[in-house]
Amino acid sequence: xxxxxxxxxxxxxxxxxxxxxxxxxxxxxxxxxxxxxxxxxxxxxxxxxxxxxxxxxxxxxxxxxxxxxxxxxxxxxxxxxxxxxxxxxxxxxxxxxxxxxxxxxxxxxxxxxxxxxxxxxxxxxxxxxxxxxxxxxxxxxxxxxxxxxxxxxxxxxxxxxxxxxxxxxxxxxxxxxxxxxxxxxxxxxxxxxxxxxxxxxxxxxxxxxxxxxxxxxxxxxxxxxxxxxxxxxxxxxxxxxxxxxxxxxxxxxxxxxxxxxxxxxxxxxxxxxxxxxxxxxxxxxxxxxx
Numbered sequence: 001x002x003x004x005x006x007x008x009x010x011x012x013x014x015x016x017x018x019x020x021x022x023x024x025x026x027x028x029x030x031x032x033x034x035x036x037x038x039x040x041x042x043x044x045x046x047x048x049x050x051x052x053x054x055x056x057x058x059x060x061x062x063x064x065x066x067x068x069x070x071x072x073x074x075x076x077x078x079x080x081x082x083x084x085x086x087x088x089x090x091x092x093x094x095x096x097x098x099x100x101x102x103x104x105x106x107x108x109x110x111x112x113x114x115x116x117x118x119x120x121x122x123x124x125x126x127x128x129x130x131x132x133x134x135x136x137x138x139x140x141x142x143x144x145x146x147x148x149x150x151x152x153x154x155x156x157x158x159x160x161x162x163x164x165x166x167x168x169x170x171x172x173x174x175x176x177x178x179x180x181x182x183x184x185x186x187x188x189x190x191x192x193x194x195x196x197x198x199x200x201x202x203x204x205x206x207x208x209x210x211x212x213x214x215x216x217x218x219x220x221x222x223x224x225x226x227x228x229x230x231x232x233x234x235x236x237x238x239x240x241x242x243x244x245x246x247x248x249x250x251x252x253x254x255x256x257x258x259x260x261x262x263x264x265x266x267x268x269x270x271x272x273x274x275x276x277x278x279x280x281x282x283x284x285x286x287x288x289x290x
Contacts, residue, residue: 052076054083063090069147148174156192179216202236234281
């Protein structure tokens with residue numbers, strides 16, 4: 001029982017042939033996105049990993065910390081555009097290199113089950129780093145695909161496997177999800193999540209051989225106990241956030257309002273979230289957010 005039931009090839013399958021989406025036309029892309037730096041992150045007495053750090057630049061004020069867990073097999077630099085969006089929202093992004101990344105030097109040493117446990121350890125170490133480097137700033141957990149599951153674990157998911165809750169996490173921002181994984185993501189997988197969730201997915205969000213129904217990615221939105229928001233973008237595939245597609249910039253107002261509302265307690269932003277009007281062809285879902 002556990003992550004070993006997941007086929008690693010299908011987890012990293014992508015839709016690289018997809019073109020830019022019409023709803024992303026005219027995205028306001030900064031000419032100078034944040035330049036990342038890399039720090040060595042101690043994870044355990046026997047292991048450390050590289051962690052990529054993006055910080056708001058220029059006159060941007062740092063208002064929070066985003067702990068980013070990448071998709072299975074992926075690596076932090078693939079999320080530079082997302083980190084840029086978060087920087088414009090005032091968030092420094094911390095993204096550890098997970099042991100399942102194809103760029104992790106000793107990847108072959110870790111089984112699927114072990115790599116899941118190491119993901120949890122990576123994010124706990126990143127949280128401890130944030131507490132020292134950015135004391136007092138609110139924290140959100142951010143993820144893509146399997147990284148969304150990791151982020152949700154930091155908010156109380158998979159309680160039947162253990163207590164992975166990070167009390168510093170005020171909200172979760174996810175892009176896609178692993179879907180319904182037999183033996184791992186059970187119907188009650190997200191019942192322990194009480195912090196607010198924003199999940200962004202798409203009508204073409206499938207993983208060949210693994211997720212055939214894009215609606216499966218909405219399971220967290222449908223089952224968490226806290227406030228939940230879902231955006232289903234017409235035509236978006238599973239990798240739209242994981243290949244630095246410039247279209248992600250068009251989601252900055254929604255991401256900014258979510259972070260401001262639920263990490264900073266901004267009442268006006270919360271009202272805007274409740275009244276958000278999606279682009280033509282997109283679907284917006286609001287649950288438990290009265």
